[in-house]
Every structure is written in C-alpha cells, then in structure tokens.
Amino acid sequence: MFGALKVLKNLFRSRQTDPGFSREFPKERMGRVVYDEKKCIKCYECVRNCPAVAISVRPDKFVQVDDEKCIRCGLCVRKCPTRALKMKEK
Numbered sequence: 001m002f003g004a005l006k007v008l009k010n011l012f013r014s015r016q017t018d019p020g021f022s023r024e025f026p027k028e029r030m031g032r033v034v035y036d037e038k039k040c041i042k043c044y045e046c047v048r049n050c051p052a053v054a055i056s057v058r059p060d061k062f063v064q065v066d067d068e069k070c071i072r073c074g075l076c077v078r079k080c081p082t083r084a085l086k087m088k089e090k
C-alpha cells in the first residue's frame with residue numbers, strides 16, 4: 001500500500017532536475033560513423049542490423065550512413081567484417 005502511494009505521489013511530483021534537461025544526448029558529443037568504401041565487401045550486414053535504418057545502399061552498391069538518422073549505437077561497426085565502418089570520436 002505504501003509503495004503504491006509513493007508511486008502516485010512521484011507521478012505528480014515536479015521534476016527535480018534542471019528544467020533545461022533533455023533526454024537527448026547531443027549527437028556532436030557522441031562521435032559519428034565513418035565509412036571506408038575501399039574496405040567494403042558489400043555484405044550489407046550493417047544495413048540489416050542498423051536499428052535506426054540509417055544505412056542504405058547507394059546506386060553503385062556501396063552503402064551510405066545517414067548521420068541525421070544514426071543514433072550512434074555502434075552496432076554496424078561491430079557487425080562489419082572488414083572494419084569498413086568505424087566510430088570516430090567527435
């Protein structure tokens with residue numbers, strides 16, 4: 001019972017954090033994915049595994065990363081068998 005009351009109280013409580021606080025972490029502080037097409041073997045593991053659908057196949061069959069859609073999860077970097085993708089700091 002006490003637990004339920006606490007939950008209700010917290011639901012209506014004002015935020016204790018900075019009013020300017022944002023859950024969005026500034027992307028410019030998280031690095032970005034860089035692509036070296038000389039190393040790419042066009043396996044598309046990156047395309048298949050990107051949770052943000054930020055990697056697409058170009059008409060020339062190489063890939064491209066949409067920096068706006070990318071959430072910097074690093075999955076494509078881990079999945080790429082040839083290290084054609086890297087996470088570059090800032």
Ligand code: SF4
Pocket residue numbers: 033049050051052053054055065069070071072073074075076077
């Ligand atoms: S870092 Fe994550 S979101 Fe960004 S392109 Fe790679 S898999 Fe997609």
Ligand code: SF4
Pocket residue numbers: 039040041042043044045046047063079080081082083084085
């Ligand atoms: S996973 Fe690596 S090698 Fe495969 S398509 Fe993507 S960038 Fe190219």
